[in-house]
Amino acid sequence: MDKQSRNRLPEQCLFMNANGEIMRIEYGKPGFSRSELNTENRKANQVIVNSYNEKHGITAEQVDTMHQGALFGWNVPQLSQQEHSGMEGGRIFEVEISRPGSFGAETSSTLKLPATPYQILDALDKARITDKRVIYSTKIIGCELDYLPQFIGTNANLYELNHLTERLSSLNEWELDCFEGMVMMDTIRTQYSPIAIDRLINMTHSMKDCHVVYEAHNDSTLGKFYADNDFVPELENVPDEIYECLDFGKIGKEMREGEGGVFTPHGYVVQNGEISQTYHSGDAVPLEKPDYTVLLRITKGYFNDPQYDNNLVAFLKLPADDEMLSQAVEAVKAASPEECVFSAADCMIPSLTEKIEDSLYESEGDRYGLVNELAQQLRHIKEENGVLTYKAMLETTPADISLEDALDLAFLTGEFEILSETASPADYAEKEVQRMMSFESDDGLEQFCNLEGYGRYLMEKYGIAETPYGLLEQQNGRTVEQCLNRPSQSHGMEMK
Template identity: 25%
Template sequence: MLNITIMRGDNGQEAVLKLPGPYDESEETLSTLEAIRSRDVTTAIISADTSIERLDGILPGMEIDEQELNELEFLARRIGGLCGGERVALTGALELEKPQSLRDIVNLTCNLHKYKLTPGFKDEETMGRHLLKERGIHVPDSIADCVAYDQVANGYLADHPGVFTDSGFVSRNGERLEMVYDGKNLPEPYCDPDGVITVRLNPKGKPNRVTLTFPASCERIDAALEELGVESFDECYASCTSSIPGLLEHLPNYDGLECLNLAAAYLGADEEQNRLFMAVMEAEVPGSMFELPEITDALCQYRLLPEIKTPEDYAHHVLAEDGDRYYVDGFTADFVDFDALGKAMMKENGVALTSFGIVERYDRYIRQLPEELTTLRLFSPLYPQVFTRDEYGDLNWEPEEMSAHELCDYQDEILEAIEKNRLDTEGDRGLAVYLRNALLGRKVYGMNPTVEEWDGRPWGVLEVQTRGELSEGELRELTEEWSGQCSDGWGEGFEQREIKIDQGELNVSFWHSGGDFVIQPEAELKSQPEQRPGMTMQ
């Protein structure tokens, strides 16, 4: 919260602004705000009340116009999302840098990650005592009171300028400060330049929008949710991007934004570490983000061999590295299936082949996915359109109804059209080759659309082959992927494929924008006493 009192220069009229949030509608406030926006008079801050020490001594006396009013609004929101350590860092930064304008203060709040807080250092004496201890210098009790600890600290402070606060010593970490704000376009108050994941939130049924970056403190998340007027992320539509290419596709992100925030805390600017993390996630295929702490805590136990791209590569690698255990002479090598040998070695040694290369773990074998495939079938309604021919043999523009019973008569024609819609590049895996999530892509072998009659009605069916059972989150992610294929991908192309019938042409859609469209597992559908509507379409 930031409360400021401003005064118009022409008549001395004062107004109090409580930020962030809507201004009060008093005559004085509205008149003063109008004057600021019209730039008719000079308006200045005469006092400030804020939770950040030293800021209340810097703001008074500053003149403000409409842009600087926006900067104050930004500062209030930014301060509201700072955790305790960041508040202390900002207090120290204000003392160190001595900003001369609101623009300078805005930029400082966006550079707090370049300051460090050393707890316990409240003055030169405590710092001096610590420095001597750190250097292995033991001060006998007999002369302890005679040592000039402050002079010891002053020698350090000459090369490491900083500020003492009640919570410790604040100093720069050596990195150069960046000008995030140029005076024109204010940054997002809940975002940091070094954020790993950017999340854009839009509350369901509300116009508010907020952007924040992960990792984010509890304070920042709470401030963002408060501004949105919701209690949790579940009440928002969210879209995410990442500064680390491929990261989101290597996370079981179906567990929610809180888990994405947890993942972001383990990542950063170390590209090699980021690649190892993603490779390990792809190798272990966690069914839930809640498995993440165990994996990341043991990240040092993993090794990535990026040069090994195929089972054959792995076979040659093992032969070269462990020739005593595995030996193939030159004559025999001409008759060895190195691809099969490599797969057998991978299974025996408990390693996993990922898109980044081979991943192995020192203290245990990596969990292997089952070789046997499990079949899962997802059912959804079909929506037919029939374009009949007139007496001249021309197709009518308007489609006609077709009952579910009638559509059953054309099941063979629909199946034939589905077969023609397949691409050679998809192979046996079908639509599984298009899965965006690399973890789900390892676990789901095949996704092939078909149709099936049940209870007198034809249904769209996705036959899924998986390596092991899917978790609840994985099934939800898979269902969303199939829904997207029905509406915008495979299904969009299929519904435009005309199926020749005696009456004219039949178009079949696997998706509909109405509320009757639903995708459900076979067991769930067939346990219901009554069928859902949506089998006929004008």
């Protein structure tokens, strides 16, 4: 695996464990191994670790990321740290996903980016993109950076768009100003042609050679800035009375054209280096679906003690056993789970993420245990191909459904069937009429039937619910709401 696909992480790094031993982490491999550089002297080991990592340009942040990967897996999503972002709210794009043809027009879905892996899969489910062979389009319908959509091609990959927004949401205001300048420079050079997504992503890695002159908005102010700050050697010894008569507009124009800079609404931007080649086309497209059903973000509680508090973050993939939980607690240097703050980072059923979050913050009972039990049942649903059915079931429930009720319903997916290729009551009526009359085609059917009205009549008669994932059909004569009113059952089911 090359450096680009590793998101700039090193092939290996060193760290010192709690016993003072030098441990090696290799990218992509689980766990740690003792380094051959280990000695019996703890202080010497620390010097060796620091020297090795510094020599290879490995930062403390990269070591922490490698440590997380070795403990919890290398495909945990790198969720954007919005507290360092210049983008308020962190949502940069809103996109519309649709299949071609009339059916796709009825089932298109919208998604705000950046999104978690399961939020993306959920939007594809709503758009009925349930097979990799189904062609679909992604159209940007909203953007916080209003200048950007016009320069992105119509064939942009959804996952690469998401990666671009993850990168943008991690940039501070100065970096975003640099990015806008680089986009403008590129479009001028190419006469406003679309910019490839991989190049846009690489622009977000190319700030080190960027400069922004905020006080310069035209050639005159740019020329004055360069002259005043001794960037024009020929003017260093010019007398003051002549200096005031200089044509700063001409100076600024020559400087701008010579270095290829541009004026943006924020000022003058110039990039004096090459655009990075950190990202290669296709790197952001996942090979597999996430290997968790719920992903928790874990931090240490705040105890108002500078010597005990820290900013460490760990991710825990559920379902998890006690050992995995202990490793996550140890990773944030907490003494026990009770010292930790748990939050929901992602869930196979996105509509449950907020409920999981609320449940984790409740103080009574074993809230983590409930969430882990739900994660176990979600894995079972996934293995039984019941995910779409369960999502559709939840769509028919009240908004204030509890997490306990959601867990109850997770055991009843076998009582329903999702008709994902049926987009509307009219579609359902058409299929029913064809089935009853043995029609081989629907020629002229709409001329003689009010399919929409007949479809709604049939759906009400048979208790069929309309959801974003398709029509939800009962199998045993009970609606989802009726299922919720049944007596609670014990969930001692052990998952394989």
